Structure formats: structure tokens, C-alpha cells
Amino acid sequence: MHAVFPLEERELFGRPEPLAAIARPNASRAPSRSPIFREAGMASDQPACPAALHTALRATIRLLASTAFLLAVSARSDAQNIGATLQGLVTDAQKGVLPGVSVTIVNVDTGRSRTVVTDNAGWYRAAALAPGTYELSTELTGFVSYKRSGMTLTTGQEPRIDITLQVASVKETVEVTAAAPLVDVTKNTIGTTVTRKDLDSLPLVTRNFLDLANMTPGVTGVGGGGVNTAGQLNRNNSYLVDGVSNDDTIVSSSRGGFSLEAVREYIVLANQFSAEYGVSSGAIVSVVTRSGTNRNDGRVFFFARNDALDAQNPFSRAQGSGKAPFSQQRGGGFWGGPIVRDRLFYFGSYEGNHIDQTAVVTSSIVPVDQREWPNPTGQHQAFVKADNQVTSGHAIAARYRIDRNLQKGSGIGGLNTHDRGTDNLTRDQDGVVSDTLVLSNAALNEFRFQASQRFNDSDPSPYSPIGTPAVARPSGNFGKAVNQPQSRTEKRFQFVENFSLTRPGHDLKFGTDISVIRGFSYFPRTNDGSFTFDTDRPFNAVDLTTYPTQYTIEHFNPNFNLPNELYAFFAQDTWRVLGGLTLNVGVRYDLETGYRKINGVPDDHNNVQPRLGFVWAPFDDARTAIRGGWGLYVDRSFLNVQLDVAAAQNSDTIVIQNPGYPDPFSRGTLGAVTPSKTVIAVNPQAPQTQNVSLGFQREIGTGLSVSADGVYSRGRYQFNNRDLNYPLFPGGPRPDPTIGRIIQFGMEGNSWSTALLSGVQYHPQHGPGFGISYTLSKSLRDVEDFQYFSQDELKPQADKGPAANDRRHQVVVSFNWNLPGDIQFASLASARSGLPWNVTTGVDNNLDTQTTNDRPDLAVPGGDPLDKATYNANFTRRSGNLGRNVNRGPDYFSLDARLSKHIALPRMKVELFAEAFNVTNYVSLGVPTGNLRSGAFGQSAALATSAAPRRIELGFRVNF
Incomplete structure (x- = not known):
């Protein structure tokens, strides 16, 4: 295996010295961490689980176990149904x-x-x-x-x-x-299922199964397994595997990956999911892992790519630097079967991946010979599972998963120079036990328990010495990235009780889901300082126009504990009314405790979420469903918000306007030194969204179905930042002149989304099959993510504009055809209209000390959006009249194809294949640079997310 995966084990699985032990100048020295606590993320003089935590955890487990037992013998729920x-x-x-x-x-x-x-x-x-x-x-x-x-x-x-x-x-x-x-005449949920056949046959360059989620109407893939839906952010989704959470609650993303061989299938619920699903206003992705069967089955596989078959990166070509080196080897397999036929089964899989790739810097102020840097990745994924059919009405399953990933040079590329690189090590592992019991002819119970841990460590020292300040220029980012070095650990203990009860005309569900989360983070923010320039010209001590415009530094102890509990309860009734009409009525309640435990403010206790849906089957053949519904959906508050606030509340923050360089204090009285502070909303509100839909689904002939749904979503209490000490007029004094900005992490943002979701699916028993999804949508927001500041705090409504992820059109087509001679052809094509991009002046026109969100005036209505002359930034003491995100970036297109040949041998079957990604080598550029002070204004600094030049992969699979 060393020839295939040459990264050394010591590099992939750990480092001799933990990052957070390194002292930083002008910052509180973090307690040293011995290796035994490295992956726990705890300081060695702070026990990983002190006595108080042991006592609290034991009490919590006793309480949860008692609750689970009482629910088990009374009315229990069908939460997160995985079957x-x-x-x-x-x-x-x-x-x-x-x-x-x-x-x-x-x-x-x-x-x-x-x-x-x-x-x-x-x-x-x-x-x-x-x-x-x-x-x-x-x-x-x-x-x-x-x-x-x-x-x-x-x-x-x-x-x-x-x-x-x-x-x-x-x-x-x-x-x-x-x-x-093909048509479900009892559910109004909008979504699709990605089957094992799809995973085996469709071209998938990353082998991340979630990258096929964009085959669902209304869902846009954003790379790395993330998705956007209904105008929501990637953070607004929830991921389930075998009915338990796979969410990273600190940054609100999916927690690690599973080998593609370990996944049987998954469903993407884009809208109108029932009350059993929660903590998400975006999409629900529910994965079911594979199990052993009565047949001994196995597979080994190997994939390989290198730059000889790939097209050249267009930015490397433009810079005249030749084709960037690249090679990849990926191998693994699975094995499963019976231990006792019809009773006891086993399954296991392993996948290893090594990539030697090159990050391309496109900043025009970096010499050409310093624009390409190694960016290797090494990953190992393992999965084991056992299933026991105790009796015909009682089944128990247990599984364990581990995923280790090391990426060197992460963060380099585009406008981020070599200085911004980090070596990122991530390790995810979890164990899950489930118990399914048929209590009677009409009652079924499920219980699940999960123990999981995520560990992440980022080391910038190979690229920038600890203590190096960050430097941001209009056309390039230099110096050590802020928030580095960084490490964090998240542990979760989850208990899920599931019960369903059938009564004449009614299918009842009642449920509870409880998670005890303990996080730890080493989070230095700007302990090493950060300079902001409004020019790309080199610094000249005698030229004041080349000095930085702002310097920020913080002093605090960067070690933080992040305790949180999630409590969820729901009740739901699927009521079969006469005449083919079914009503889905439910209510859900969610509570989390992170605000009180981390920031000392009250938790949000009013998260009652009613759901009402209907399905009408007007004909007796059950081939037509007219469906619709309304629901209120609440998001969890990911802990990064509370962490940012806790860090700021415990820090001494200094902001200097017009500082010296490299010593920010060297300009004496020329630099205005202003302390600032950060607070959180006194009464935090969980972000919520109301969704309304109306549509239909129809089966036309054997294997062919069509659907169309209109969807409207209205989001409130979206995360944003706000300056509570904002001047009453531009350039005027602050209400409290003794302090600078008072940054409040709040929930005052709004979102609006309207979409038409349509799809055609054709999966015949024989012959070619295909799927087509088309989404027409419009998404508006007045904030973007949790660190967003309005251009003018006194007029936040002026920031209402196209959401950063707004795409007017998206088409995805999949095709699969079994040809004569045991040859199979499959393809996947995606076309999307361009994303919006924002134009900024790059300076603080309205004198609110924020330099990144000032917009210019529109000088030439109807002018070329890529021409600086279209805008006017030559003004002060006011905000520009140009709207937010008014321009559109380039379109996206990719056509992937896979051709395979199956060879039958005694007791095995060999599959040889070639895969080509972005067959046409279409250049899908990212949104242009919008800073008018940048020499690269109007130019894309990188390819679009998930875009790449044409890539060709060869491989084989042996099934036995």
C-alpha cells in the first residue's frame, strides 16, 4: 500500500508536537498540551473530562436512559425514518x-x-x-x-x-x-433518491456520494459534498446516516465522509419534509449504509489519474507556466455476507486516496515563478457493520466508521498566496447501535445510540512563522491567515427513540431526539494582527499612499469549551381521508442550550414548528399525486457563532486607522487607536423559514414519471453582524465616543426564495434510462452568512439583493445505457446560469471603519459591468447608490462520461472503465473580483467551485 499511499503514517495520523502549544507574541500563552490530549483537543492542565463533567455526564445518561425506557414502553416515535x-x-x-x-x-x-x-x-x-x-x-x-x-x-x-x-x-x-x-400518494415531501445503481454507474470524480445530490430539482451542488436549496446556505442543511446525525455543529457542515462502497443509497429532501426532521431550513440528506446479505459478496477497485491525460489549468496556461503536476491513486474494496444465514450478517469496506496536485495562485502581484505550489492530499476511510435478525420482529445493528484526511497547503490558490497555506488534519470516527422491534401488528419501535468524535488541526507554520500578521491587499492576500493555528474537537452522544402506530385511517408518529455535545476549540482569531491595504503598490515608507488603512489585533486566551445540548420532540399524523386525500399534520419542537452555556444569554425556547401537508390521488390507479403544504422550519445555531462571540468578549481588541507599517504604532498620533467590543443579541432567536409548495407527480407508462412543484420560502432571523455604536450620520461621532465599534452578533437578516422545481425520470427494466431536473429560481437576501455587515447600518434594507448563491436556471441530465457486448455508457451533464457578484470601492467611503462593504455609485447606467468607468467611487461621507450583487458572473457547464466493459470470469466479474470529467473542457470561471482598487477587477481569480479542466481517469473493479 505504500506505493499507492506514500504519505507517512506519522504525517497522516498525527504530529510530534501539538500546534496550540506554540507561544505567540503579545498573546496569552496557551497551556501546553501533551500528546495524550492532542486529539481530545484539551490542555494537559485541564483534564479532558474533569470530575464535574463526569458527574454531569453520568447524570445525563441516567436521565436519558430512563427517558428512553419510559418511551419504549409507552408511545415512542418514528424520527428520522431510514427505511x-x-x-x-x-x-x-x-x-x-x-x-x-x-x-x-x-x-x-x-x-x-x-x-x-x-x-x-x-x-x-x-x-x-x-x-x-x-x-x-x-x-x-x-x-x-x-x-x-x-x-x-x-x-x-x-x-x-x-x-x-x-x-x-x-x-x-x-x-x-x-x-x-413510482408515485408516492401519501407524502407531500419534495425529494429524490440516489440509488446504489446510480453510485456504481454514474461518473463521479470525487467519489463523494453527496456530489450527486444536484440531480434533485432545487438542489445545487457547491463542491465537497455541500448543497444549496430554497435560497438557503450550505450551513442550513442537515445530514443523517442510518438515522443519526452526521452534522458538524461547530461549523455547520457534514461531519466527515464515508467510502462510496459503504453507502447503499441516500435520499435528498429538498422541501416540505415532515415534522420528524428538524434543525434545518435547507435540505435533509439521509444516508443508509450497506449491510451483509445471504450471499458472500466482495469487490476490489483501483482508480488512477495523472496530468498526462488531463487538460491544462487555464490559469497556468495564461501565466505561461506549463501544465501543473498532478497524479492520483485511489484503491479499496468491500466484503460482506452471512455469519448465520437469514440471521446474522457482516459487512466491511476500506478506501484509500492519495493526490499529488498543484495549487495555482492567480494574484497579479505575485511573481509568476511563485504561483504554483504542491497541495497533496491523503485520506483513509474504513467502515464495519454487523446486523442480527434476532427474531422475525426484532433486529439489532452496530457499525463503526473512521475517516482520516490530511491536506497540505490548504488555502493556497486564487488570490491567496503561499503564505496563507495550512496543513489540515481531520479525523472523524463514530459508533452507532440501533434496535428495531415490532411490538404488535400495528406498532413498531426503533432506538438508536451514537457516540462520535471529530478532531481537526490546522498548522500554518510550514508556510508562515507563528506571529506573522495577515496582510490583505486588493489583488492578493499575504501573511499568515487569521484564526491560525487552530484545532478543535467535537464529541456527541445521541439518543433517538422511534415509534410508529397504525390506527384505522391514521399513521401516528411521536418522537424524541437528544444530543449531548462537548466541543473544544483553540481559536486565536487575530492574535497576531492583521493589516488592510487599499492599494497593490509596494510599501514605501516615504509615500503615505502606500501605507495600510487599518490594523487589527486581539489579546486573549484562545482555548474555549463549547458545551451544547439539542432536544427535539415531534408528533405527526398521516390521516387517510376519503376520496384519495391524505393529510400530513405534524408539530415539532427544538431546543438547544449553547447560548446560555457559552455566552450567558437566554436560550430560544419558542421553537414550535407546525407542519401541514396534503396529497390527493384523484384516480384509483395511484399513478397521480397532487401535493402541497406549508411548514415552519428552524435551524440550529452552529457553535461557531457562540465561539466568535466568546473569543471577542474575552479579548482586548485594538483597531488602528491609518497605522504604521510594519510597526502599526510607528506613525504616532497619525494612527487613531480605538478599542472595540463584541456582544451577542440579548435574546437570540433561532433562524427560521416558512415554506409553501404546490405541485404534482404523475407516472406515465412503465418506469416514466414527471413532476413539477412551485415553492416559496421566507426566512427570518438570519445571522448577521451589526454595529450598535454606529454614527448617526456618515463621518459623525459615535453615540459612545469612548469606544469604537460595538459589534453585535444578531439574527436580523431576511431571505426570500421562489422556485419552480421540475423533473422527468425514466428507469425501464431494459434499455437506456435517464433523469432530467430543471430548476427556475430567484433568491434574495439582505445578509450573507453570520459575519455580514450592511453597507449602511441605518439602512439595512438597502442591502436586499440577489443572494450570493442565486442561480436563475439549472439543468441536470443523467443518462445510463447498457449496450451489447457487456458495455455500459453513462453520462452526467450540469448547466447553471451565473452567480451574482458584488462591486465594492475597496475603501471606507462612509467612514464607518468597515473597508470591505462600501459600494460605489453607478456612473453609467447600462454600462459594461467589467469596466471600472461604469462606477464612481470618488466620494466620501456617504454610501454609494449601487445595489448589492447586481452583476452576474459566468455560466457553469460540465459534461462527464463513463464507458465500461464487463468481463465475466469463473466466480468473478471484472469491470474495466474510463471516465472523463468536463469532456468538452468548458472553462467555468468563478465570479469576478469586485474590488475597484484591485488591478484584477472584473477578472475571475479562480475556476468556479467544483469546476476543473478536463480530467480522464482509468480504473478497474473486480466483483466476486
């Missing part, structure tokens, strides 16, 4: 309902069976069925038995399969082979 549900009505030939019919559902892969009996209304329902292929059969004395096979069920799917039984004169069975219906 499928099979349901329907059983009638006789005269359409009379048939109670007492035994309906047996068998998983063909594992032999697991579930038998339910129709109620007095002739209704049957089997929930929490593991994804897989199923057979269904019925038994009732006096009637012909019915058997249906060939049904593949996916996670979150709830197909309705009605059955008509004939009176029997002799014992006989009617057998039918048919796929599950």
Missing part, C-alpha cells in the same frame, strides 16, 4: 374491504420477513423496511393467495400497493412480477 414503508388496501372483487388478511413481506437478499394483518378497514402497513428487493404475499381462508415480486424499495419510499383478492374454489395463487409504484 421504506409498504402499505395498501386489500379488497375483494366487489371492492369490499377485507380485514384479517395476513400480508407477508420478505427481503429477498436477507431472507428477513415481516407479517402484518389488515385492520377492520382492510389496511396494511409495514414500516422501517430495510432498502432492498422484496416479495409480498397474502393469505386469507376462502380467497386466492396473491404473490407479488420484483419490488425494489428505497429509503424514505412509501409506495401504496392495493390488492384485490378473488374468491377461491380451489387452493391457488395469483403471481405478479412488478416494480414498486
Whole structure:
């Protein structure tokens, strides 16, 4: 393996000396950390789990265990349903309902069976069925038995399969082979499922399964597995794996990755998800991992790429530096099967990835021979799982996952020079145990427990010495990045109780989800100082126009504990009303305790979230669904907000206007030294969004379905920053002249989104299949993320404009065709209209000491947005009249293709393949530089997120 993954183990899995132990000048020295506490992220003179925490944790676990037990024997919930549900009505030939019919559902892969009996209304329902292929059969004395096979069920799917039984004169069975219906006539959720076939056959350059999420209408991939939906940010999503959270609550992202071989399938819920899902106003991504079956299955694979087959980076070509070096090797496999047939199964997978790549700096003020730097990555992912079918109504599963990733030179590229690089080490691991119990014909219970830990460490020392200040210029960023070095740990203990209860006409759910989170962060912010320049000209001590405009430095102890608990409760009823009408009514309540525990302000206790949806099947064939709904959705408050506030509250912050350089105090009285402070809103509000939708889905023929939904989303209490000591008029005195800015982390932002989501899916039993999704949308915001400042604090409404992730059009087309000769062709094409970009003056025109958000006047209406003459920045003591994000960047397009050949050998099957990404080598540029002081104004400094020149990959898979 060393030939494939040459990164040394000591580099990938740890360092001899922890970063945070390094002393920094002019800052409180952090306590030293011994290696035993390195991955726990704790200082050695602060025990990783002191006695008080031990006591509190034991008490919490006892309380949760008691709560879980009480719920287990009473009404429990069906939160985060990770399986499928099979349901329907059983009638006789005269359409009379048939109670007492035994309906047996068998998983063909594992032999697991579930038998339910129709109620007095002739209704049957089997929930929490593991994804897989199923057979269904019925038994009732006096009637012909019915058997249906060939049904593949996916996670979150709830197909309705009605059955008509004939009176029997002799014992006989009617057998039918048919796929599950494509239209769900009981759910108003908008979303799609990415199946194992998609993961195996579609070209996927990163092998990050989440990169296929953009096949869902309304979902835009943003690279690295992130998604945007309904005008929300990537932070507004929630990720579940096997029904437990995979969220990083400190930065609000997905917590690590899973090998593609460990994933069976996943569902992307883009809108109108039910009350069982929460802490998200964006998308819900719910992943189901693979399990062993009655068949011993295995696979080994290997992929390879290098620069010989790849197209040249357009920025390297423009700089005349030749093709940047690149090579990648990725290998691994899986093995699974039975330990005891029909009862006990195992599964395991491993994947290793090593990339030698080059980061390209595009700053015009950096010499050409200093614009390309090594940027290698090494990653190891391992996964093991065991499933035990104790009885036909009782199943237990346990799994463990670890993901280690080291990226060197992270942060270099575009306008970020070599100085800004860091070596990032991330390790994710978690263990999950689940218990599924059929309590009766109408009741099912699930319990899950998760223990997880994320550790992240960033080391800037190979690129900039500790103590080096950051330097920001219009056309380049130099010096050590702020917030570096940095390390953090997040531990989570999660308890989920799931129960579903079927009553005539009603499917009831009640649930609770409790997470105990303990985070630690080493977070130095600007302990080493930061200079801001408004010119690219080199510093000249005798030329005052080359001096920096601002200097910021903070002094504080950068070690922080981040305790938080998440409590969630919900109730939901799927009410089958007469005439094919189903109402989905639910309510959810979320509470988190981080504000009180970290910042000492009250937590938000009013997070009641009602949900109301409907589905109407106007025809008896269950092929048409008219659906809609309204819901209130609350986001969690990711701990980075509380961390920023805690750091600022404990720091002495100095802001100097017109400082000296490199000694900021060298200009004497010319530099205005102003202390500032940071606070958090007195009564924090959780961000919330109201979603409304109306649409339809229709199955047309076998394997073909179409859908269209109109969606409106209105967000309130979005995170933003605000200066509470803002001058009453530009250039005027502050209300409190003894202090500078009083920065409040608040929740005063708004968002608006309107979209038409449409899709066509065609998956026949034989022949080519395809999927098409088209999204027409418009998203507006008056803030962008939690560190956003309005141009004019007295007129925040003037910042209402296109959201930074607003794309008017997006089309995604997938295609899959099995050709003669065991050849398979698959392709994936994505086309998106351009993102908006903002124009700024690069100076503090309105004299509020903020230099990054001042906009110019529009001097030439209808002028070229890339021409500086279109704008006027020559004014002071006021704000410009140009709107925010009024310009549009370049479009995005990518066509990926995969051609494979299958070779059957005794007891194994070999697949040889070639994959090409961005086949046409279309150059998808990022948004242009909008700083008018930059020599690169109007020019893109990098490719768009997830864009790259044409890449070709060769590989093989051996299945046995």
C-alpha cells in the first residue's frame, strides 16, 4: 500500500508536537498540551473530562436512559425514518374491504420477513423496511393467495400497493412480477433518491456520494459534498446516516465522509419534509449504509489519474507556466455476507486516496515563478457493520466508521498566496447501535445510540512563522491567515427513540431526539494582527499612499469549551381521508442550550414548528399525486457563532486607522487607536423559514414519471453582524465616543426564495434510462452568512439583493445505457446560469471603519459591468447608490462520461472503465473580483467551485 499511499503514517495520523502549544507574541500563552490530549483537543492542565463533567455526564445518561425506557414502553416515535414503508388496501372483487388478511413481506437478499394483518378497514402497513428487493404475499381462508415480486424499495419510499383478492374454489395463487409504484400518494415531501445503481454507474470524480445530490430539482451542488436549496446556505442543511446525525455543529457542515462502497443509497429532501426532521431550513440528506446479505459478496477497485491525460489549468496556461503536476491513486474494496444465514450478517469496506496536485495562485502581484505550489492530499476511510435478525420482529445493528484526511497547503490558490497555506488534519470516527422491534401488528419501535468524535488541526507554520500578521491587499492576500493555528474537537452522544402506530385511517408518529455535545476549540482569531491595504503598490515608507488603512489585533486566551445540548420532540399524523386525500399534520419542537452555556444569554425556547401537508390521488390507479403544504422550519445555531462571540468578549481588541507599517504604532498620533467590543443579541432567536409548495407527480407508462412543484420560502432571523455604536450620520461621532465599534452578533437578516422545481425520470427494466431536473429560481437576501455587515447600518434594507448563491436556471441530465457486448455508457451533464457578484470601492467611503462593504455609485447606467468607468467611487461621507450583487458572473457547464466493459470470469466479474470529467473542457470561471482598487477587477481569480479542466481517469473493479 505504500506505493499507492506514500504519505507517512506519522504525517497522516498525527504530529510530534501539538500546534496550540506554540507561544505567540503579545498573546496569552496557551497551556501546553501533551500528546495524550492532542486529539481530545484539551490542555494537559485541564483534564479532558474533569470530575464535574463526569458527574454531569453520568447524570445525563441516567436521565436519558430512563427517558428512553419510559418511551419504549409507552408511545415512542418514528424520527428520522431510514427505511421504506409498504402499505395498501386489500379488497375483494366487489371492492369490499377485507380485514384479517395476513400480508407477508420478505427481503429477498436477507431472507428477513415481516407479517402484518389488515385492520377492520382492510389496511396494511409495514414500516422501517430495510432498502432492498422484496416479495409480498397474502393469505386469507376462502380467497386466492396473491404473490407479488420484483419490488425494489428505497429509503424514505412509501409506495401504496392495493390488492384485490378473488374468491377461491380451489387452493391457488395469483403471481405478479412488478416494480414498486413510482408515485408516492401519501407524502407531500419534495425529494429524490440516489440509488446504489446510480453510485456504481454514474461518473463521479470525487467519489463523494453527496456530489450527486444536484440531480434533485432545487438542489445545487457547491463542491465537497455541500448543497444549496430554497435560497438557503450550505450551513442550513442537515445530514443523517442510518438515522443519526452526521452534522458538524461547530461549523455547520457534514461531519466527515464515508467510502462510496459503504453507502447503499441516500435520499435528498429538498422541501416540505415532515415534522420528524428538524434543525434545518435547507435540505435533509439521509444516508443508509450497506449491510451483509445471504450471499458472500466482495469487490476490489483501483482508480488512477495523472496530468498526462488531463487538460491544462487555464490559469497556468495564461501565466505561461506549463501544465501543473498532478497524479492520483485511489484503491479499496468491500466484503460482506452471512455469519448465520437469514440471521446474522457482516459487512466491511476500506478506501484509500492519495493526490499529488498543484495549487495555482492567480494574484497579479505575485511573481509568476511563485504561483504554483504542491497541495497533496491523503485520506483513509474504513467502515464495519454487523446486523442480527434476532427474531422475525426484532433486529439489532452496530457499525463503526473512521475517516482520516490530511491536506497540505490548504488555502493556497486564487488570490491567496503561499503564505496563507495550512496543513489540515481531520479525523472523524463514530459508533452507532440501533434496535428495531415490532411490538404488535400495528406498532413498531426503533432506538438508536451514537457516540462520535471529530478532531481537526490546522498548522500554518510550514508556510508562515507563528506571529506573522495577515496582510490583505486588493489583488492578493499575504501573511499568515487569521484564526491560525487552530484545532478543535467535537464529541456527541445521541439518543433517538422511534415509534410508529397504525390506527384505522391514521399513521401516528411521536418522537424524541437528544444530543449531548462537548466541543473544544483553540481559536486565536487575530492574535497576531492583521493589516488592510487599499492599494497593490509596494510599501514605501516615504509615500503615505502606500501605507495600510487599518490594523487589527486581539489579546486573549484562545482555548474555549463549547458545551451544547439539542432536544427535539415531534408528533405527526398521516390521516387517510376519503376520496384519495391524505393529510400530513405534524408539530415539532427544538431546543438547544449553547447560548446560555457559552455566552450567558437566554436560550430560544419558542421553537414550535407546525407542519401541514396534503396529497390527493384523484384516480384509483395511484399513478397521480397532487401535493402541497406549508411548514415552519428552524435551524440550529452552529457553535461557531457562540465561539466568535466568546473569543471577542474575552479579548482586548485594538483597531488602528491609518497605522504604521510594519510597526502599526510607528506613525504616532497619525494612527487613531480605538478599542472595540463584541456582544451577542440579548435574546437570540433561532433562524427560521416558512415554506409553501404546490405541485404534482404523475407516472406515465412503465418506469416514466414527471413532476413539477412551485415553492416559496421566507426566512427570518438570519445571522448577521451589526454595529450598535454606529454614527448617526456618515463621518459623525459615535453615540459612545469612548469606544469604537460595538459589534453585535444578531439574527436580523431576511431571505426570500421562489422556485419552480421540475423533473422527468425514466428507469425501464431494459434499455437506456435517464433523469432530467430543471430548476427556475430567484433568491434574495439582505445578509450573507453570520459575519455580514450592511453597507449602511441605518439602512439595512438597502442591502436586499440577489443572494450570493442565486442561480436563475439549472439543468441536470443523467443518462445510463447498457449496450451489447457487456458495455455500459453513462453520462452526467450540469448547466447553471451565473452567480451574482458584488462591486465594492475597496475603501471606507462612509467612514464607518468597515473597508470591505462600501459600494460605489453607478456612473453609467447600462454600462459594461467589467469596466471600472461604469462606477464612481470618488466620494466620501456617504454610501454609494449601487445595489448589492447586481452583476452576474459566468455560466457553469460540465459534461462527464463513463464507458465500461464487463468481463465475466469463473466466480468473478471484472469491470474495466474510463471516465472523463468536463469532456468538452468548458472553462467555468468563478465570479469576478469586485474590488475597484484591485488591478484584477472584473477578472475571475479562480475556476468556479467544483469546476476543473478536463480530467480522464482509468480504473478497474473486480466483483466476486
